[in-house]
Amino acid sequence: MQEAKIIATITSTTILFLFMININVSNVAAGLPDKKIVVITNNHTNYLSVRCFSFDDDGDVKHLNTMGSFNITVKIRKFFPTSTMFNCSTNMGTFVAFNSHYECVSHSGPCEWRFDENFTYRYSPKEEKWVAHEYNPNYESLTRGGVIKGYYVN
Numbered sequence: 001m002q003e004a005k006i007i008a009t010i011t012s013t014t015i016l017f018l019f020m021i022n023i024n025v026s027n028v029a030a031g032l033p034d035k036k037i038v039v040i041t042n043n044h045t046n047y048l049s050v051r052c053f054s055f056d057d058d059g060d061v062k063h064l065n066t067m068g069s070f071n072i073t074v075k076i077r078k079f080f081p082t083s084t085m086f087n088c089s090t091n092m093g094t095f096v097a098f099n100s101h102y103e104c105v106s107h108s109g110p111c112e113w114r115f116d117e118n119f120t121y122r123y124s125p126k127e128e129k130w131v132a133h134e135y136n137p138n139y140e141s142l143t144r145g146g147v148i149k150g151y152y153v154n
Contacts, residue, residue, distance in 0.1 A: 036098065040052060040115070044115070053089070074086055084098070085099050103126055107125045119133060
């Protein structure tokens with residue numbers, strides 16, 4: 001009799017736990033696309049280097065001329081999509097190029113970033129303008145390879 005109570009308790013707890021995870025994942029993932037394109041553009045008047053990476057992709061260093069750009073296709077995770085991130089590293093610092101809570105994720109166009117020697121700029125579809133963001137320190141970049149041989153020309 002005691003064994004039946006233990007099994008019933010474990011079963012009901014497991015079902016409740018799985019139900020709660022399903023609600024959490026469904027609420028977070030609702031409305032998110034499977035993939036999102038992120039466009040990274042050099043907004044500086046000279047040649048700059050950038051390296052974008054995630055937990056799944058180490059990324060290569062890209063050397064961009066003025067207004068040169070490249071695309072990243074981000075696959076949004078189905079289970080805990082908030083853990084889907086893409087970071088970009090420059091000689092000036094780092095910025096988070098993709099996070100599932102960015103407003104551009106729910107819009108049909110790509111998420112767009114520009115960077116120069118002072119700031120990064122993310123396009124806001126809601127405000128229809130570029131919003132400046134300060135660089136984060138380059139700590140993560142140093143442990144992941146960063147832009148070791150970057151180019152900056154004055």
